[in-house]
Amino acid sequence: MTKTKDAIYAAPLQEMIDFKFDERVVAVFPDMIQRSVPGYGMIISNIGILAGKYAQPGSHCYDLGCSLGAATLAMRQRINQPDCDIIAVDNSPAMIERGRELLARDSGPTVPVTMVCADLQDVAIGNASVVVLNFTLQFIPPAQRLALIERIHAGLNPGGILILSEKIAFDEPERQQFHVELHHDFKRANGYSDLEISQKRSALENVMIPETLACHHERLKAAGFSSSEVWFQCFNFASLVATK
Numbered sequence: 001m002t003k004t005k006d007a008i009y010a011a012p013l014q015e016m017i018d019f020k021f022d023e024r025v026v027a028v029f030p031d032m033i034q035r036s037v038p039g040y041g042m043i044i045s046n047i048g049i050l051a052g053k054y055a056q057p058g059s060h061c062y063d064l065g066c067s068l069g070a071a072t073l074a075m076r077q078r079i080n081q082p083d084c085d086i087i088a089v090d091n092s093p094a095m096i097e098r099g100r101e102l103l104a105r106d107s108g109p110t111v112p113v114t115m116v117c118a119d120l121q122d123v124a125i126g127n128a129s130v131v132v133l134n135f136t137l138q139f140i141p142p143a144q145r146l147a148l149i150e151r152i153h154a155g156l157n158p159g160g161i162l163i164l165s166e167k168i169a170f171d172e173p174e175r176q177q178f179h180v181e182l183h184h185d186f187k188r189a190n191g192y193s194d195l196e197i198s199q200k201r202s203a204l205e206n207v208m209i210p211e212t213l214a215c216h217h218e219r220l221k222a223a224g225f226s227s228s229e230v231w232f233q234c235f236n237f238a239s240l241v242a243t244k
Ligand SMILES: Nc1ncnc2c1ncn2[C@@H]1O[C@H](C[S@+](CC[C@H]([NH3+])C(=O)[O-])CC(=O)[O-])[C@@H](O)[C@H]1O
Pocket: 021, 033, 064, 065, 066, 067, 068, 069, 070, 071, 089, 090, 091, 092, 095, 118, 119, 120, 121, 133, 134, 135, 136, 139, 140
C-alpha cells in the first residue's frame, strides 16, 4: 500500500486549531505516525509478540484508541488461543471507517475482530487478557486517567497485561530539552520542516498531555497492577507493560 504523505502543517496557518483525528488526518495517518513516533513500527510488531504470549483462551483483547487498527492487526497475526477475540475501539468515525476497510483486506488469521466507534470510557472491559493503550492515554484528560486504569485493571483476568505506550515528559528541564530536541531532529530527518514541527506542536498543546514515567508507574501501582516495566524507550516515547 502506498502511503499518502502528511503535509497538514506544511503551509503557514492563520489560526491554530486544536489537533483532531478527522478525515484529513486519517488520509495521511500511517505516514504521519511513522515519521513522528520513533520506533512506532517496532512497537506495533512487539505488541503482537506480547499478545501472542499473554492472550488467554476464551478471553477478550482490547485495543483502546485503535486508530486504523495497526496494533489490532499485529495482535491478530500472533494470537494462537481458542475462542479469543479482539475489540478495537476509537471515537473518530473517520478512523473506524478506514480501519474497517483495512481490516476487511487482512487475510489469513481467523481471530475475530470487532471495530467499535465509541468513546473508550463508555466501553465495558471484562474477561480481558491483553489491553492495549498505544499512544491513547495521552489524549484522555489527566483527571480521568486513574479511573480508566482502575477500570482496565478490574476488567483484566489474573495474569493479564496492559500495554501502555505514551509520549513522556521529564521533570528536569535539561532532560526534557534533550529528549524534545532529539525528537525534533528525528522528525526533521524524516522530512518535516521546522514550520511543520512547530505548528503541529502548537495544535497538540491543549489536546495531548504527556506525563513522566514516574507518574505512569505510580498510577499503575495505585490502580492495583503488581508490576510495570518499560520494555521500549526512544527519546521521549516509551512503552510499558503492566501485569495484574
Ligand atoms: N476518548 C476516546 N475514546 C476512543 N478513542 C479515543 C479517545 N480519545 C482519543 N482517541 C483515539 O486515540 C487515537 C490516538 S492515536 C493511536 C494510535 C494507534 N493506537 C496505533 O497503534 O496506531 C495516537 C497518536 O496519533 O499519537 C486516535 O485515533 C483518537 O481518535
